[in-house]
Amino acid sequence: MTGKPKLTYFNGRGRMESIRWLLAAAGVEFEEEFLETRAQYQKLIKDGALLFEQVPLVEIDGMKLVQTRAILNYLAAKYKLYGKDLKERAQIDMYVEGTTDLMGMIITFDFTPPKQRNLALIIERATTRYFPVYEKALKQHGQEFLVGSQFSWADVQLLEAILMVEEREPTVLSKFPLLQAFKARMSNIPTIKKFLQPGSPRKPRPDDQYVATVMEVLKKD
């Protein structure tokens, strides 16, 4: 029993990656158990470890937390990355929901049959629906961070989203000077800098092997 949070998920990004980012940004060390076979998954279910038979699962503070947002909310509050009051929390929630939707498009993309994939739509949404919002927010208040002049979950998630979209389209920030500066600032925060280095728990982009493993374990057609 190390007392460290323990993450159970596939050995890849998926829905767990935002959780890894948040823990890392908060400077919290964690352990990971990787799901590689269907048998493992079924055992977890049989043992009653998964409230709704799904991963992500994070064991923390005596709880077996499931449901990505429930986990993220808990971590953000516990590590004081959730604003100072209800209104700041509301701002953070709105910003996070936006980046979640954008990253969700990319997560789904890798599991979509190649013929049906639409990268152009993702880039369009990023550059016309999502990034302009954060660019404007930063412009309007001129602060370093998105909410309340303080580093928060919203900043971590925005950085994660920026990096994810850049992987697919490296020039995507070309019209967003404030987001470029934001990206540089966030990347230099010590905990984040560490997470960005090789050898950290950060996971690489999904490849065919990863997709195949997930489909096999969850028996998705």
Added chain:
Amino acid sequence: MAGKPKLHYANGRGKMESIRWLLAAAGVEFEEEFVETKEDLEKLRKDGALLFQQVPMVEIDGMKMVQTRAILSYIAGKYNLYGKDLKERALIDMYVEGTTDLMGMIMQLPFQPPEAQEKNLALIIERAATRYFPVYEKVLKDHGQEFLVGSRFSWADVHLFEAILMAEECKPDILSSFPQLQAFKGRISNIPTVKKFLQPGSQRKPPADDKLIAKVKKIFNI
């Protein structure tokens, strides 16, 4: 300025219905402005009222809030329906995410191709009966309390109640193997604010009919 929250959405359930339920359960009166046409939606967008160009949007406490979960969390927090500490909030969040997933499946049904609907309805019923309802049944059985979390009425109870009613619309006897949930449903129905919302003439919306579905598809380009 009425000071009442103002809800912007189509005149139907969709993603706004959980917000209507939560406000109603909290005893909060609210106003509604319905998006009836594409032009209505475009106007909201052009006016800069929709942070990510999407509804639901709720004007509350000087904010134009968007994103269903953000709105629900704010309301739950403001009206003390979010537990007494972080751990209770975590439980409420988990439970709500479960019912959100279930209700999400039901909400999507009318928008799926007709050939897929029968199969998807069967899947919804199966998930309700084997993945979701057993969880809440067990929670209630294990602690023997009236409410899901912390012996106190919370957002989780409102959301579960809404999910039960929605699932029953899919299959009226869906609670037949869940005595705790049946009792829970009875109890929650009798809470005055909930009882009021269940009455005809309240702002509760009916299930989507073909006309509404066609309208929504047109407005949102689905």
